Amino acid sequence: MNAQPPAASPLLTNCPEGLPVEAYLDPGWFAREQASIWRRHWVLVGHKSAFAEGRLELRRVGGVEVIVLRDPDGALRAFHNTCRHRGAALCTETRADFNGRLIRCPYHAWAYDISGRLVSTGFGTPTADFDKAAHGLFPVALTEWNGLVFLSLADDPPPFAPDLGLTALDNWPMDRLVIGHRAEKELACNWKIFWENYNECLHCPGIHPELVDLVPVYREGVMSEPERRDWQGGPAGPALKPGARSWTLDGAPCGAEFEGLSAEQRAAGHTFVTIYPSCFVVAHVDYVRVVTLTALAPERTRLSAEWLFLPETLAAPGFDLENVTGFAERVIAQDGEACELNQRGLHSPKFRAGRLMPQEFDIHRFHAWVLEALGERR
Ligand code: FES
Ligand SMILES: [Fe+2]
Missing domain, CATH: 3.90.380.10 (Naphthalene 1,2-dioxygenase Alpha Subunit; Chain A, domain 1)
Incomplete structure (x- = not known):
C-alpha cells in the first residue's frame, strides 16, 4: 500500500x-x-594537444574556415581565416606564415599580432582615413572544457551546456x-x-x-x-x-x-x-x-x-x-x-x-x- x-x-x-x-x-x-x-552552437574542433605553440591550425566550423593558435602564455585564440585587406585566406592546408607572434597574409603581407590586431599593411601605405584599429582579424569565441576545444561563430554564443x-x-x-x-x-x-x-x-x-x-x-x-x-x-x-x-x-x-x-x-x-x-x-x-x-x-x-x-x-x-x-x-x-x-x-x-x-x-x-x-x- x-x-x-x-x-x-x-x-x-x-x-x-x-x-x-x-x-x-x-x-x-x-x-x-x-x-x-x-x-x-559550440562545436568541438579538437583535443587541446592538437594546438601547439607557434603553429596555426586550420579548422572548419559550419562550413567556415577558422584559424586557431596558442599564444606564448598558453592560451588559445581563434579567428576567421580571412585577411581584412581584400579577404584572402591567411592559412591553407599547406601554407601559413606565422612565427609565433605575427600572422602574415600570404597575399600582400598584412600582418596581425596574436590578439588579431593589424600591425602592418605591408607595401600598402594607407591614408589618414584608414583606421588600422578597426581592421583586426574577426575573432571567434573559444572555450576549453576538460581538455576539449570548442568554437562558436556566434557573436553572442549560447551557454556551453553538456x-x-x-x-x-x-x-x-x-x-x-x-x-x-x-x-x-x-x-x-x-x-x-x-x-x-x-x-x-x-x-x-x-x-x-x-x-x-x-x-x-x-x-x-x-x-x-x-x-x-x-x-x-x-x-x-x-x-x-x-x-x-x-x-x-x-x-x-x-x-x-x-x-x-x-x-x-x-x-x-x-x-x-x-x-x-x-x-x-x-x-x-x-x-x-x-x-x-x-x-x-x-x-x-x-x-x-x-x-x-x-x-x-x-x-x-x-x-x-x-x-x-x-x-x-x-x-x-x-x-x-x-x-x-x-x-x-x-x-x-x-x-x-x-x-x-x-x-x-x-x-x-x-x-x-x-x-x-x-x-x-x-
Ligand atoms: S588580402 Fe591579405 S594582404 Fe591583401
Ligand atoms: Fe548503435
Missing part, C-alpha cells in the same frame, strides 16, 4: 512523427542548419589524458541520422551482438533500466555484464582504473556526455572516448573518434591498444552501416517522415532541439 510509485518513465506516451524528409536531403534545409546550428552539466567529468583526470588512438571515416548520411541512431537502442539487439553481450540492458532494446516497460523504480544494477569493467574486447580495463571515480560511476561502466551538434564523450573507468561529427553536406558526415588515456596507461608493459579500440571500432562500424542504410531509404518519393516508437524519446527531444534552433515550431 505504501509502495513507492515508480519514478516517471521517460518513454513517450504516443508515437510522434519524425522530422520531414527534407531535413535529411534538402540543400536549403542543410544551409539553414549550417547558419542556425553549426555556426551558432547534457549532464559542466561538472559531469570532474572525477576523471581529463587534463592529464593524451590521445592514444584516432579513427576517422566519412558516412553517406545526414548528420542528424547519426544522432538519431545514437539516441535509441531499438537497433542494438539486431546489429550490435558484441555490445548487447557486454551491456545486458541493451539486449532489450533500451538504454537503461528505467526505460523497461516493467520497471518498478529502485537503483539500477551494474550496467556491464558480470566481471566486465570497461568497453574492451575482453571486458577487462586496459590499465589502472581512474582513482577519483564514485562507486556509481564505476558501476555504470560508461558515462555518456552529449554536446549537440558536434560530439559526445564516453568516460569509462580506464579510458575516455570522444566522438566528433562534422556535417559536410546533406548526405555526407565526417565521423572521428579519439581514445584518450593516461600516459602511464599507454606506457605500461603489456598495454593492448587493439583490445581497447577494437571494441568501439566494431560498434562504430555497425552504427555507420545502419546510418547509411537509413539515409539510402529516405530517397523514396513516397516517404514523408518517420514515426517514432515510445523508446525513441531521446530522438523526439533531439528533433525538438533541432526545430527550436531553426526557429521552427512543430
